[in-house]
Amino acid sequence: MSLLTVGSVAFDAIETPFGKTDKIIGGAGTYIALAAAFYNNEQNIVSVVGEDFPEEMLNQLKDRNVNIDGLQIKKGEKTFFWSGKYHNDMNSRDTLVTELNVLEHFDPIIPEHYQGADFLLLGNLSPQVQAQVIERLTVRPKLIAMDTMNFWMDIAMDDLKKTISMVDILIINDEEARQLSGEYSLVKASKVIRAIGPKYLIIKKGEHGALLFEGDRVFFAPALPLEEVFDPTGAGDTFAGGFMGYLASTNDISFENMKRAIINGSALASFCVEKFGTERLMTITKADLEKRIEQFVALTNFEMVHAIS
Ligand code: AMP
Numbered sequence: 001m002s003l004l005t006v007g008s009v010a011f012d013a014i015e016t017p018f019g020k021t022d023k024i025i026g027g028a029g030t031y032i033a034l035a036a037a038f039y040n041n042e043q044n045i046v047s048v049v050g051e052d053f054p055e056e057m058l059n060q061l062k063d064r065n066v067n068i069d070g071l072q073i074k075k076g077e078k079t080f081f082w083s084g085k086y087h088n089d090m091n092s093r094d095t096l097v098t099e100l101n102v103l104e105h106f107d108p109i110i111p112e113h114y115q116g117a118d119f120l121l122l123g124n125l126s127p128q129v130q131a132q133v134i135e136r137l138t139v140r141p142k143l144i145a146m147d148t149m150n151f152w153m154d155i156a157m158d159d160l161k162k163t164i165s166m167v168d169i170l171i172i173n174d175e176e177a178r179q180l181s182g183e184y185s186l187v188k189a190s191k192v193i194r195a196i197g198p199k200y201l202i203i204k205k206g207e208h209g210a211l212l213f214e215g216d217r218v219f220f221a222p223a224l225p226l227e228e229v230f231d232p233t234g235a236g237d238t239f240a241g242g243f244m245g246y247l248a249s250t251n252d253i254s255f256e257n258m259k260r261a262i263i264n265g266s267a268l269a270s271f272c273v274e275k276f277g278t279e280r281l282m283t284i285t286k287a288d289l290e291k292r293i294e295q296f297v298a299l300t301n302f303e304m305v306h307a308i309s
Pocket of ligand 1: 008011012028098124125126151232233234235236237238
């Protein structure tokens with residue numbers, strides 16, 4: 001199937017208890033595209049970078065069959081820059097710098113040959129831009145998923161809620177779910193958020209896994225217990241890219257298949273955090289991914305032999 005992804009392609013500078021990077025390549029769109037590239041889909045990206053963005057990375061995306069015709073390169077302008085610092089628990093972070101640069105006036109132009117996309121993943125971007133993308137598609141995709149972050153809740157809550165009302169799946173973390181709903185209990189939060197519009201809600205809980213809500217059904221997937229988490233940046237986007245990449249490649253949007261998609265996303269995210277930035281995702285193979293998925297299956301699989309009498 002075809003998967004259209006929209007998301008930032010960026011420079012990041014990251015600080016964790018393990019070390020610090022200078023400007024490295026990041027961006028939600030980059031992580032999504034790299035993760036979704038593990039699945040057999042036609043993958044198209046809409047994004048924007050400045051003249052300073054390395055061509056080599058664009059070639060890396062092309063090598064992975066990501067169509068970048070919709071990735072605008074703005075002459076004389078600078079690429080979006082984000083910098084963050086993780087706390088010791090690695091589950092929370094502070095944003096140090098957000099320089100919107102080319103994202104400030106981003107006009108998400110959809111190339112004609114991208115029209116008719118079966119699946120759409122809206123990476124974390126301004127909710128106005130996310131809505132514009134939906135409005136510019138001549139045919140509504142079979143499934144629309146979106147990610148967002150506290151940054152937009154702080155400055156554009158009304159627009160954000162409007163965009164959320166237009167999608168099928170919202171993918172956010174626990175802190176964001178609490179902020180968006182005003183509820184501490186994630187079960188209560190899930191009801192408030194789904195009342196805005198989306199049929200499905202995925203709440204990511206970092207090292208504590210992810211929850212999928214639909215109707216009265218809930219599915220929980222663990223995160224793989226890792227000895228060392230080096231850098232969580234992009235784990236959420238990688239999760240979303242794996243989730244949608246899997247759904248699109250299987251062309252099955254049943255709740256049962258969404259469970260498998262969540263495991264795929266979680267497995268890819270578990271690789272992402274093992275090195276700084278996109279480094280680990282760039283080097284793993286499909287065989288590595290399959291092995292890790294088996295680890296996930298083993299992690300939660302058990303047989304109940306003694307019935308309660
Ligand atoms: P994650 O760790 O999954 O939340 O995503 C981190 C990525 O999001 C980084 O690579 C950043 O470049 C990107 N990012 C951070 N803030 C924004 C923003 N306001 N708009 C778009 N992308 C962002």
